[in-house]
Amino acid sequence: MAEQGLLIVLSGPSGVGKGTVREHLFEHYNNDFDFSTSMTTRKKREGEIDGEDYFFRTKEEFEHYIKEGKLLEYANYVGNYYGTPIDYVNETLDSGRDVFLEIEVQGALKVKQRMPEGIFIFLSPPDLEELKTRIENRGTDGPEVIAQRMDKAVEELGLIKYYDYVVENDTVDRAARKIRSIIESEHLKVERNIERFSKIIEEMK
Amino acid sequence: MAEQGLLIVLSGPSGVGKGTVREHLFEHYNNDFDFSTSMTTRKKREGEIDGEDYFFRTKEEFEHYIKEGKLLEYANYVGNYYGTPIDYVNETLDSGRDVFLEIEVQGALKVKQRMPEGIFIFLSPPDLEELKTRIENRGTDGPEVIAQRMDKAVEELGLIKYYDYVVENDTVDRAARKIRSIIESEHLKVERNIERFSKIIEEMK
Numbered sequence: 074m075a076e077q078g079l080l081i082v083l084s085g086p087s088g089v090g091k092g093t094v095r096e097h098l099f100e101h102y103n104n105d106f107d108f109s110t111s112m113t114t115r116k117k118r119e120g121e122i123d124g125e126d127y128f129f130r131t132k133e134e135f136e137h138y139i140k141e142g143k144l145l146e147y148a149n150y151v152g153n154y155y156g157t158p159i160d161y162v163n164e165t166l167d168s169g170r171d172v173f174l175e176i177e178v179q180g181a182l183k184v185k186q187r188m189p190e191g192i193f194i195f196l197s198p199p200d201l202e203e204l205k206t207r208i209e210n211r212g213t214d215g216p217e218v219i220a221q222r223m224d225k226a227v228e229e230l231g232l233i234k235y236y237d238y239v240v241e242n243d244t245v246d247r248a249a250r251k252i253r254s255i256i257e258s259e260h261l262k263v264e265r266n267i268e269r270f271s272k273i274i275e276e277m278k
Numbered sequence: 279m280a281e282q283g284l285l286i287v288l289s290g291p292s293g294v295g296k297g298t299v300r301e302h303l304f305e306h307y308n309n310d311f312d313f314s315t316s317m318t319t320r321k322k323r324e325g326e327i328d329g330e331d332y333f334f335r336t337k338e339e340f341e342h343y344i345k346e347g348k349l350l351e352y353a354n355y356v357g358n359y360y361g362t363p364i365d366y367v368n369e370t371l372d373s374g375r376d377v378f379l380e381i382e383v384q385g386a387l388k389v390k391q392r393m394p395e396g397i398f399i400f401l402s403p404p405d406l407e408e409l410k411t412r413i414e415n416r417g418t419d420g421p422e423v424i425a426q427r428m429d430k431a432v433e434e435l436g437l438i439k440y441y442d443y444v445v446e447n448d449t450v451d452r453a454a455r456k457i458r459s460i461i462e463s464e465h466l467k468v469e470r471n472i473e474r475f476s477k478i479i480e481e482m483k
Contacts, residue, residue, distance in 0.1 A: 195468070197475075227482050233475050238466045251466060258463035261443045261456060263400070270402075270438050277432050 076269070078166040079259055080188055081106065082174045083252065084181035085196030086229045090242045094196060095175045098249040106171030106256070109162060112138065115153040128158060145187055146180040159187065171256065178229050185235060192259050194252060195236040199243040281474070283371040284464055285393055286311065287379045288457065289386035290401030291434045295447045299401060300380045303454040311376035311461070314367060317343065320358035333363060350392055351385040364392070376461065383434050390440060397464050399457060400441040404448040 085091050099108060112128040114135050123129050130138070135154045138144050147156030157174060165172045174184065178195075185193055209219065233239055238255050242248045259265070290296050304313060317333040319340045328334050335343070340359045343349050352361030362379060370377045379389065383400075390398055414424065438444055443460050447453045464470070 223482060227479055230475060230479050230482075233468055234472055236468050238463070239468050239471050239475070240466055251462060254459035254462045255466060257456060257459045258443070261445055261460060263438055263441050263444050266444050267439055270435060270444070274432055274435050277428060277435075 076169055076260075076265065078106075078169050078171045079256065080162065080166060080172050080174070080184075080191035081252075081256055082176060082181050082184055082191050082193045083196060084176050084178050084193065084236070085242075086178065086198065086226065089196050089198055090245065090248075091175050091196055093245055094242060094248045094252070095173070097245045098252055099173075101246075102249060102253040106173050107165055109157055109165075109172050109174050111155055112144070112147075112158050113153060113155050115155075128161070145174075146176065146183040148177070148180060157184075162188075178232055182232065182235055192238070192255065193236040194238045194240055194255060195233050196248065197230070197233070197239055197241050199241055281374055281465075281470065283311075283374050283376045284461065285367065285371060285377050285379070285389075285396035286457075286461055287381060287386050287389055287396050287398045288401060289381050289383050289398065289441070290447075291383065291403065291431065294401050294403055295450065295453075296380050296401055298450055299447060299453045299457070300378070302450045303457055304378075306451075307454055307458040311378050312370055314362055314370075314377050314379050316360055317349070317352075317363050318358060318360050320360075333366075350379075351381065351388040353382070353385060362389075367393075383437055387437065387440055397443070397460065398441040399460060400438050400444045401453065402435070402438070402444055402446050404446055 083091055083095060095108070110124065110126075110128060112130055112135065114130060114132050115127075117123065117127075117129045121127065121129075132154070135147075135156070138156065138158065139147060143159055144156040145159045145162060147154055149155075157176075162172050174181075176184065181193060184191060209223075240248050240251045240255075288296055288300060300313070315329065315331075315333060317335055317340065319335060319337045320332075322328065322332075322334045326332065326334075337359070340352075340361070343361065343363065344352060344359075348364055349361040350364045350367060352359055354360075362381075367377050379386075381389065386398060389396060414428075445453050445456045445460075
């Protein structure tokens with residue numbers, strides 16, 4: 074039996090650079106994990122392949138998935154649904170391959186409720202002190218907008234405690250390498266290897 | 279206040295290559311951790327510096343340390359004591375630097391009793407199936423010696439469960455890189471960064 078794959082969830086505030094870091098990670102450090110294929114109700118574009126770019130489904134089919142609890146998380150974005158089919162994730166994990174999700178903070182916490190065994194990584198802004206100063210000093214925003222931005226930032230940073238790891242996105246390559254280290258290190262945990270060793274020990278006795 | 283350093287304990291069966299991996303790690307990947315300075319009763323050799331190569335102490339002084347419980351672990355090797363002074367380890371950790379110990383399996387478990395917050399890494403032979411075959415097929419050993427070797431191997435592998443991570447020493451560079459990943463990843467854990475973030479969040483409110 075193959076070792077179970079890991080569910081890796083990369084999340085963080087809007088605009089922190091999750092997509093860029095994920096792309097860099099896949100381009101330079103991806104050996105053995107799959108970027109999760111999402112399900113969507115948006116129209117298939119030319120050249121896109123069902124089951125590869127997305128699982129393309131009708132609105133009715135998608136809502137059936139929601140009703141049956143078959144989505145790890147989902148969101149509605151400009152009139153179309155996007156979501157992560159839980160069966161697909163589980164099948165990939167069972168085959169021993171890791172699944173990588175890149176997702177908003179709220180979505181990540183929903184995933185954590187369903188799959189707490191996942192590895193939750195919070196990508197944080199490079200310099201939090203500076204972020205604060207920037208928000209305060211941004212001359213173009215009125216006091217109300219500043220307050221809203223501060224609230225949003227404080228709220229999202231306050232959710233770090235629900236994550237396993239925090240990686241500062243100081244440079245894209247450094248952040249990607251750190252995420253690679255986390256994934257490698259998680260695979261080396263004794264709890265994920267003990268069955269294999271126990272079997273060998275039994276045979277050696 | 280600086281973040282607390284990590285106690286990293288590299289251990290594994292005799293002959294697995296702990297020393298070689300540790301040297302490679304320090305030569306190629308060491309940025310910010312200290313190899314722990316041991317205390318010994320053996321005579322200082324020419325060029326050796328007290329407090330750098332070893333803390334050189336008399337037998338009486340060493341036994342006083344033992345009695346006072348001031349050694350993380352110790353052993354007697356060809357008539358001389360060797361041990362790890364706990365105050366030195368704690369001072370280094372408090373200063374925010376990591377401490378790296380390379381140590382036998384039994385000694386590592388003693389360290390774990392005193393400092394369970396340490397990161398315990400078991401270096402395993404590259405191919406356990408082959409190890410078994412090798413022990414069985416080593417033509418020069420009588421059946422009794424084979425049985426002893428098997429017992430020792432089984433006993434030490436059975437202690438993996440008390441460790442946090444297991445790294446196979448397939449090549450020295452791969453093993454060293456994996457250990458580097460583990461140390462990096464441990465520093466990225468949310469529990470080790472939450473205080474810093476909480477402070478910033480408080481200031482942003």
